Amino acid sequence: MEIDKLFGLPAHPLLVHAPLVFTPVLLLCVVLLVLKPGLRERWGLPLVGFAIVLAGLCILAAGSGEKLERRVVETALVEEHTELGEQLRNIAIALAALTAAWIGALRYGAGRAWLQRLATPLAALVLLGAVTATVWDVRTGHAGAKAVWKEVGDQPAPVGGEGDGD
Secondary structure, three states, rough: OOOOOOOOEHHHHHOOOOHHHHHHHHHHHHHHHHHHHHHHHHHHHHHHHHHHHHHHHHHHHHHHHHHOOOOOOOOOOHHHHHHHHHHHHHHHHHHHHHHHHHHHHHHHOOHHOOOHHHHHHHHHHHHHHHHHHHHHHHHHHHHHHHHHHHHHHHHOOOOOOOOOOO
16 A cells, blocks of 8 residues: 555654654564463453554555655665665564464463464563564664765864854
8 A cells, every 4th residue: 555645744654653753562462462362362452453454554654655666766775764664564474463463372372382383482582572663673774864964964064154053
């Protein structure tokens, strides 16, 4: 899904902030539910919903980035950011599916030994997926910031003249 503009502004810089914030939050929630089994009954389904929403936000961010990419100068930094964003989108989709499978195995595993045996390996995969998503989230955001601000940051600050606050 590609969104070009929101409120008359390029959508991508607005949409990317949701995955940047929510991916590490999802990791914290996963860690909590892995370490505190008593919370799984109440918070398992909301965790699945959160993972699905995060995947949707990553899809929107990647789609808006594809639209924006057509309007900016293609550089190695832009290409790196684009590739990492597409990878993050795919990781988030897989993480949502794994989270649903894990919570499903926990909720519906009673009386089904094969399903109960899957719960622990699925929990490990969800935890690994959430860590991977968070690492990719940071890498993607950093690459995007470099693509936008590298040249600005390489310029010396103006000295004296107008607007220096004196």
